Amino acid sequence: MRQPIFVTNEENRNKARSEAIKNAHAHATILAEASNLKLNGTIQIVEIRPETESSGVYGDYSWSMGMLPAPSGFSGSYNDEYSNLDSANQVIKLKYKVRYSVIEV
Secondary structure (H helix, E strand, C coil): CCCCCCCCCHHHHHHHHHHHHHHHHHHHHHHHHHCCEEEEEEEEEEEECCCECCCCCCCCECCCHHHCCCCCCCCCCCCCCCCCHHHCCCCCCCEEEEEEEEEEC
């Protein structure tokens, strides 16, 4: 079976980028307030490669994916039941590392 071809809507991707940065800011604000600090500005924003996982500072690459156990209920073939391929979607996760400057309150 050939791999599906997905088209990325750049407007949706840009909206997701904006929401990711807003989410990072909201989390940083909570952490700063809990530490009696205040955000003083953004120092750096880095988009992290999608294949990077969430361990360590930058994450480990997905070299271990082949060692994962089969999904629950897996019967040996991924071709068992495809009811509607017309609605297949691609999910893209955006990851950012955002650094902020903080000041004491």
